Amino acid sequence: MKNIFESVELNNLRVKNRLVRSATWEGIAAPDGSIGEDTYEIYCELAKGGVGTIITGFTSVATNDFYFGGMMRLSDNKLIPQYKKLVEIIHAEDCATISQLALGAFYDKNLVEVSENNLSTENVREIIKMFIDAAIRAELCGFDGVQIHAAHFFFLSRFISPLINHRTDEFGGSTANRAKILLDILRGIKNSAPKLHVTIKINSSDFTSGGLDEAESFLICKMLAAAGIDSIEVSGNGTSVGGIKAGVNEGYFANFAALG
Template identity: 60%
Template sequence: MGRKIFETVRLNNLTMKNRLIRSATWEGLSDFDGSISDEAYEIYSEVAHGGVGTVIVGFTDISDDDHYIHGAMRLSRDELIPQYRKLTDIIHAEGCAVISQLAMGAYYRKLPNGLVKQVEPDQMTQDEIRNVIEMFIQSAKRAGKAGCDGVQIHAAHFFFLSRFISPRVNHRTDIYGGDTVRRSRILKEILSGIKSKCPGLHISVKINSSDFTLGGLEEDESLEICRLLAENGIDSIEVSGNGTSVEGIRPHVNEAYFLDFAARLAESVNVSVILVGGLRSIQTMQEILDNTKIELLSLSRPLLREPDLPEKFRKGESSESKCISCNACYGSHAHRCVFVDFR
């Protein structure tokens, strides 16, 4: 029998009530210290109540010193665990699995005068790189203590790890640069560290299919990195790319803009592939399950517009998202959909 959107899925260390995932979506609501606001709890409660199977909590910073994006949650210190636990409890109460997206925008070196300075991969010492790897591992441990079922290593969208593995940015000639294997070594070391320190956590990665930039990561190399991660025990791979939230998506016209790469990847690795980007109709999603080996379907903007879209799909009350992919939500308070009055 064919695979269905609304059926229970069991992957390594993860049970999901359906194949729909809320892809990581940063709200920008946290204080400078990374604490979680009441409004963020409300947003996660709404989205979990709306019927999605798994929630990937948005950009959760692994470092106290990272100031690349504003208002990110953090798991950079033990004191932040109870607040994150409250968040995972809210999501679990609705029967959803919870994955924390662990991320770093950029590396900031501490200067002797107490200030910090952004440093790109080429300028980093090996000790600094090992420090970043350790921060990812420690944050994953905290995510586990906070009740997360899994973590997602954010290696997409030209944030720190995405830049580190990109030939456009990383020109190192040591063990952390020079070719595909060495540039992606940082991911391999984060992965093996989390596997050994956090047994039982599902480990996912979000990665660019392509950087879509001159001299950047291209599809064949991205495939090779994904294969290396699969060989080293990654549990799932979410396929994205720079230019992540493409505008003007219309149901049945131009949906699922990373589909070709994700389908190719799913053919070549023995790991669950998650497709994100421009999924707008239940028909397209079912066709993807029917015609490819992609296992999971991830949505961001449609759930900003209609947090209860999965439930509407399930009940047959809707077959298409109302999101028009205008990207106005990037500029709104809490990244709410500008067409909805949530008050």
């Protein structure tokens, strides 16, 4: 029987134990995504705590994404040395690290937020490329992997939700069309940054009437598996479900996770 303190080898990822620190936004990066000593201290302490893998707080793939303040970014090559240092600090504790790549929202050149349905097909391709380019930078920094953030109603989570996406192009309509953005990002990363472990965080359900439900989320997970995703982190809703009580109704994604 395996236990959580045993090492494990997943695709492109060897970790000393099975404990994973889930992505947690610190909100302390500079507006351009630069990070400094305060960020290094947090991650050093986390790594010294003994966890096998740290997934970073959400890291925007866009320079002009103002969805949250203080977001880390991998949107520009000039940031690579700072994030390389972050990786080195974590690796020094024999801890693996995965950069969580996210887009909060897409802003046009006048810095106005563009809704999922008003983006041109070309804009969507631009977003796919932003994710792939950020993953290439993550690989150059030495990250062991990247996590595509498709949960919590961030851009990708909204984009795959039938409640929100009413597009009529190749990126809207059927489940396969709405999921195409994820598959194109995944395939692009696998082609361009082949050393990375590529994981995705996805809503098992939006827990919202008319939104992504478990059956459709599972279908998308199967498409991702067929396209070579290395692992899947199951989440849901905005960040979690309300009304959860210790020892009463914890582990509320367990049934969905077991489907895989």
